Amino acid sequence: MVAPFYPDHCETCGRETLFRHDVDPKADVPGGTCDECGTFVRAGPQDGVYWVTFTNMTDLSGEPAAGEYSLTMSGKRDSAAEALETAVRWALDVMRRVGLPPHGLRLDEAELRRDAIVFTDREAWPDFVEAINLSLQQRQVGA
Numbered sequence: 424m425v426a427p428f429y430p431d432h433c434e435t436c437g438r439e440t441l442f443r444h445d446v447d448p449k450a451d452v453p454g455g456t457c458d459e460c461g462t463f464v465r466a467g468p469q470d471g472v473y474w475v476t477f478t479n480m481t482d483l484s485g486e487p488a489a490g491e492y493s494l495t496m497s498g499k500r501d502s503a504a505e506a507l508e509t510a511v512r513w514a515l516d517v518m519r520r521v522g523l524p525p526h527g528l529r530l531d532e533a534e535l536r537r538d539a540i541v542f543t544d545r546e547a548w549p550d551f552v553e554a555i556n557l558s559l560q561q562r563q564v565g566a
């Protein structure tokens with residue numbers, strides 16, 4: 424089951440509040456109901472939005488141990504391939520400057536590409552960590 428709440432910006436409250444996963448009965452669109460004021464806000468998934476995660480962790484819900492890293496970028500792209508290339512360039516830049524978070528790891532580009540997971544927003548929604556963990560488990564089985 425999905426987590427019952429997720430944080431989002433509420434237009435009515437004007438601040439970050441917790442949203443209960445919900446479906447607008449009028450339009451049958453997924454979204455959330457603000458826990459503070461009850462305003463319904465449409466949520467993902469959005470077409471054309473991709474998530475690229477680089478990690479050597481096996482469970483993203485925990486804290487990265489020494490030697491582990493995790494870096495995620497999302498944005499609107501034309502394709503999964505473009506999303507990956509954009510994210511690789513960005514991750515290489517982060518790595519050159521400060522290393523991969525949180526421990527400042529440095530890998531070569533081939534390793535970075537091997538650690539990449541690309542999701543559409545639809546695949547990442549509604550629980551990104553859960554989706555990533557499922558993918559990481561499959562990666563382990565396939566390894």
Ligand SMILES: [Zn+2]
Pocket residue numbers: 433434435436437440457458459460461462
């Ligand atoms: Zn609200």
